[in-house]
Amino acid sequence: MMRTPMNDESGLKKGPWSPEEDKILVDHIQKHGHGSWRALPKLAGLNRCGKSCRLRWNNYLRPDIRRGKFSDEEENLIINLHSVLGNKWAAIATHLPGRTDNEIKNFWNTHLKKKLMQMGLDPVTHRPRTDHLDLLTNLQQIILNAANIVTNCDINNVLRLQQYSQLPQCLINDLLGFNHNNIQNFYDGSNIGFSSQIVHPNHLQNFQAPLQQFLPQECDYFQNFDEQMDNTNVSSNTLPKLVSVSPQCSLTDKLDEENIINEKDRSCNISSSSFETLGDFMNEDADAYWKDFLEQLSSQP
DNA sequence: AAAAATGGCAACCGCTTCAGC
């Protein structure tokens, strides 16, 4: 089958660019700059509209474009930024030198969206999916994520995880395989199992996306973490300030009201893995999200 | 082996924002 010539009514060429056209465009821009995109095609001798030229240059021909596979760091950064910025591809692209918004958008739509869904996360909200058919699998995945976060955080973050997530501390303890003895050490600050993996403040941002799944949607995101970042005087960070989704609800207020460690949770038994009873361990004001979730879970056959 | 389905990606379309007047 012949490839369609793709000329519109005005006679301008559309569709894929030939190497010849690319060369004409690159040569022209290197010599004269792009100037007015509208005027460029005529000056350069291209049978294209200005918009097509701009797109070709910006998304493909620009010399500073970095092609090829996204690194793990880039991938994490995109997920991270997307949880804050949503589908603002251009804004996200400004944090990934050499990557275009188009490339990031494509990468998101073809890879990352699926990846989040496989993790049981909603790719729009970055919170656990409630449409997941197998809620048990979902919860297990969430717990695995939590455990992963916990084992890579320092003790303060672990405690905050409990606070933010409203997950029962006994469950988190359970995840970590703690028994009563070493839990005490843990709370005493002995940092069992963690001392070698204290997180540099610069990397706290990396935990933002995965942790956000535990946050009630209407709460400030990571207010404390931001303060922590500021206080540590870490070298300049190019990430945007995290936005407050709703100013009415502040998690820090909650933190002030309660001790970081809930006495009830501290003393509770290391649980069996019976999820049906998890609700009993929840704080009184535990996020309705989790209650619904657990209800759904326990009503499953 | 062939057809159909799926995946990956460049490029397009049309709406929004910006800049100059």
Next chain:
DNA sequence: CGCTGAAGCGGTTGCCATTTT
């Protein structure tokens, strides 16, 4: 201010390659 053309942006399309049936 409002108007207008240019540029920016995000969603969508459609082509090609690969995988599945």
